[in-house]
Amino acid sequence: MTSEKKERLVMHVDMDAFFASIEQRDHEEYRGKPLIVGGLSGRGVVSTCSYEARKFGVHSAMPMVRAQRLCPQGIFIEGNYAHYKKVSAEIFKIFARYAPVVEPLSIDEAFLDITGMELLMKSPREYAERLKREIRARTGLVASVGIAPNKFLAKLASDLEKPDGLVIITKENQQSILDPLSVGRIWGVGKKTASVLTSLHIRTIGQLRQTDRKKLTAALGAHMAEHLLALAQGIDHCAVAPREPAKSIGKEVTFPEDLKDRAEAEKVLLALAEKVGYRLRGHGLKARTIQLKLRLGNFQTYTRSRTLGEATCYDKEIYQTAVELYQGLHVRQGIRLLGISASGFDASGEISLFHEEARKENLYAAIDKIKARFGEKGITKAQLIQRPDEL
Ligand SMILES: [Mg+2]
Structure with a gap:
């Protein structure tokens, strides 16, 4: 509970029929038609449907089979979630420019804490209209917005006049x-x-x-x-809080048969280091602490970690650290599981000015581009060609 009396101003933004609207934007033939996006297999459910489909009683989370019965003339598609995620990222970039604190609720909705931002706006209504216009101009999509003194009321408000809604709840009208x-x-x-x-x-x-x-x-x-x-009574003290970022990034693998060979174990560690490095770079993070996890065939489990002088996101440094930790254990028995995780994050920030660092950044950026195109298995160091399949 907070004792301060200061009025808060919270905005909830929720995209209207998000997946279906993206599809209708991208495919002329879907516009104005009942469009249902969701799992098409036997037990699939509706993820989102267009407003035209809602008129038939179709709604999200409904079994697809039932949606087909209610709306036989509908267009049913699986959807492209990777694409929706990209559109979501564009929208969240816009959010970030409208509020210092953004709390994502899902792929298409968020709370924006706009307390104290009155100097940047003529009125909360004008600010919300500006945001809606910008989302529409940049993405061609429509959002509904609610503004209120707290999260509960803001979320409720964004839903009241959907689609294309804008509702402001104040102490006076709440x-x-x-x-x-x-x-x-x-x-x-x-x-x-x-x-x-x-x-x-x-x-x-x-x-x-x-x-x-x-x-x-x-x-x-x-x-x-x-x-x-x-x-x-419209009382809700929950703060708008950005989602807790991950505390560690890691990858581990259990072998179908215990690993006996040291060279093999080191190959696996290289593959794991590559995964962890790729993920760190993907999140724009560098980690200060590298941890090795090792489980023997008899389930005895060891974890060893080392904190580096300088945070890293590079496969080679992660690998070297993990291998040294592994060698320090002097394992004589078969290994059931190996894992590497990285923690103690620094945001990696801008590319370092040091020549060697900059060269590394460029190399890894090139590797990551190929990985992004062909999947994580698209590129791998020659040493790993015979690595276990399950990695
Ligand atoms: Mg939505």
């Missing part, structure tokens, strides 16, 4: 907006809680707000009762 809404709109109210509330004749947020605390506590427990009563 109760009149909240009260008529179904209790199902509250975070954490699933089917079970909803049915308990129904049994107490509580259907709207307004009814919930006026319910006696003791009665609610008896039915749902103190924790849930407090949670619901706070949200029903």
